[in-house]
Structure formats: C-alpha cells, structure tokens
Amino acid sequence: MQATAVIGLAAALLGTAAMGTQITPGKWQSISQVTDVQMTMPEGMPPDMTDRMKTMMNSRRKPMDYCVTPDDIENAPKKLLQSSKGQCSYDKYTMANGKLDALATCRMQGGYTMQMHLAGSYTATSMDGSAVLDGKGPMGPMKITSTIHSKRIGACG
Template structure:
C-alpha cells in the first residue's frame, strides 16, 4: 500500500487545481503531463492557505484476518482525524507541476479519462509502477476556485505482501477550502 499512498493522497488536491465555468477539459488515455497542460487554462485555485480534510470512508482487503483489518481501519480513521493546511502560491497555481496530478514521468500513471466541465470532475487514473501491482482511482466531485469536495474510489490489485489476491479497495472523501492568506514566513 505504501507505494501508492502518496499518489492516492496527492491526486485529489491536484485535481482540485482547476475547475469552474472556464473551458472544459476532456482527455482519454492521457499522460500526467498532458492533463497538467490541458488544465492550465481552466479556472485555478485561488492562492492562499488551503485546508484539506481527508476522510477514509471504507477499506476492504479480502482475505485479511479480521484483527489486522480492524487495525488498518483504525489507522486510516486516525489519519482522517487530521486536517492538513497547505500554502498554495501564485506560482504553484500558474504552473502546476505534473507531480500535483498524480505522478511524474516514469511513474507508470495515466488518465484513462479526465473530464472537467462546469465545476464537475470525473477522472479515472491507472498506475502500474514496475513490480508493484496496479492502482485504479476513480475521482468525482465538485470544484471551484475556493473549495472542492471529491470522492475517490480506489482499487489496488497485485500488491506484493497483501493477503489473498493482493487486492484492496477503498473509498475516500476529500474536502478542501481556501481559509485565507498564507501565514507570514517566520524569520
């Protein structure tokens, strides 16, 4: 699970980097870089301090012993209890790096589909890192320049060290909003 976790958590924030009533973006079988470039002219997040809450709704690992599954659920619930604050700069908004869209060159990730129109997002990303199975994340929700609310359904399969067929499914809700200007840097 650890190889996919950074991608899994970064994708929703990156997907929120655009939205609104500006040009619609639609792509199929597109690379991370292609999606990053295609969304560059869409309405972007307002720079400032953003607060994001990630809530793990469910996780299922067929074949995992109940005690271990319960412990995993507790760990994920604990992670949900935290709220993350991030300073999004004007530069980050104007030139979103491909890493914000779920990976970098050679990460093994592509968008099967990516559609952003009228403040609504529907995206399916598949990642196939070398020797680490496959992850397919379907993300849907609403986005505007000051907030977003997304749901991500993720299926990981062929995961080394996982019980059964090495499969795990999870559902996550991601809610973010701009809460003000970035705090002044401490000198």
Template sequence: MRAAYALILAACLSACGDDKQVDEKNASTAQVAKKVADAGMKLTPGRWELTMKFNKFEVEGMPPEARQQMQAMMGQSRTFASCLTKEETEKPDGSFFGQTGEDCRYDSFTMGGGKIDAAMTCKGTEGEGTASAKMTMVGTYSADAYDMTMAMKGMAPNGKAMAMEMALVSKRTGECKGDEDK
C-alpha cells in the same frame, strides 16, 4: 497512494467558475495539467486545508489485527494544510499532479461547469513491489473549494486485491502561514 494524490491535485488545480471544459482520454498527468492551464482554470493561491476521510479500505487476506485498526480509522477524518503559490497555479506540470512518469495515465478526464469526473489507471513496476490500480474521482469544485469522492481498486504490492474509497473536502482558508504540511 502517490496516484491518489495525483488525482487530488488534479482536482485542486482544476477549479474555475466559468463554462470552460477539459475533456481528455488516455492522457498523462502532464497532458491534463497543460490542458487545464491552457483553459485558464486555476485555484486561488493561498492556504488550502484538505480533510480526508476513509469510507472503505479492504485488502484481501488482511490480518485480523490490521483489519481492526482499519475499522477504527473508518469514519475518522484527517486534515492537511498546504500552501499553493501563484506560480504553481500559473504553470502547473506533471509533477504538480504528483506523477511525472508514464506509470499513471488518465483513461478519461472531464472537467467543466463546476463538476469533475476522472478515471486513472496506474501500472505497477514488476519487482519493485509497486501496486497497480484503477481510480475514479467524481465531485464538484470552484476556485476556492472542492468536494469529491475517490475510489480505487487494484492490487497491493503483495499481489492481493485491495479496494479503497475516500471523501475529500478542501477549501482555501486565507493566506499561507508558513506552517503548512507541504
């Protein structure tokens, strides 16, 4: 899930309303963050509310009880609030995108004209139970909102195949209140 949040944060940061475009291939999250910052693409600082809804979550060999719990969660949404500071929008780095190492890299990252299309590969670390995955993200954005779909396919830490798809909708709702999840 850390890699999923890297994609979400990349989408958050990559909001702008002009014709600037960022195209990267085989790039780290830090490289993408720098390109986005250099292009002047920023979100509006303040309180952001993200609503996340799982449309699909499957793990090979999932026990029936766990499958029933996941099915009950499908279609339900969860909302999280975060406070995005002016400093975070001015100087993003790899940690802002959720990853600072080289385990996850963007295969491609294209953003401009209010649209984003990205693909990322994360490699698990042998012996640590870390999952490996390929993720895609497609959607629309502005300085104050975004709407996208993220899909992930890969191997769970137990070595079983897994697939997930979620819808993400976020918007700036005003100034930070101090009660955000972050």
C-alpha cells in the same frame, strides 16, 4: 501502508486538480477520510481486520495545507503528474462547470498498479469529492474509498 500515501495524493489531486479559472489562488487545506476498505485478507486474520485498517488510516488523518499559485492553476494536470514522480498517469481528466472527473493509474511499490477515480464538485473557494482506489495488491484485490474536502483558508505566506 502505501495505500495511505495514495489517498494523500488523491487529496492533493482533488484539492488542486479542480483548478480552473474559477479557483482562487491562496492557501488551501484538504482533509480526507477513508470510508470503506475491501481487500482479501490472508487466512487466519481476524474478520474485522479491514475495519481495523480503516480505523488506522483515519487515525493518521491530518489536514494537508498547500499554497496554490496562479501558475499552479494554469498548469495543474501537468504539475500533478510531475509530483507523482512518474508513478501516476491520467487515463481521463475532465474539469468543467464546477465538476471534476478524473481517472489515474499509479504504479505502486511492489510492482502492482492501482486505479484512482476522482470525482467531485468545486467552487472558487471549496471542493468536495471522493477517491476510489481499486487494484490488485500483494494480497489480492483491494478497493479503498475516501471522501475529500478542500477549502481555501487564506493567503499564501
């Protein structure tokens, strides 16, 4: 499901967007967990289908490791938009005093859009936050909420 890819992007955004002069370069790891799925299901679908989707998304849950360089820290917002290959744009981006608050709009396959609200707190070596994806999908309105945890795990290499 494409929403899973967007959640992955959210993890990367939260894990690296929270970069400022306080963030320590090195190897970082992020993991996300879907905590809620709300969407209109087609007639005839089992009533627990959204719970099944949440379970499926979390069963694919794997840590994402990535190297954060001083250049990444200096140019984080610009690089993150480039990594979405033109599919996402920031509507709001605030990072200060250990807090991140961002709103991005992403064009999804199929021609619909999703808004992604990212909020979290960070230190030099860790980040905790949430991502809420909200929009209208092929079957109607959908909202997916995730938690994201990132931490520095060592040097790149």
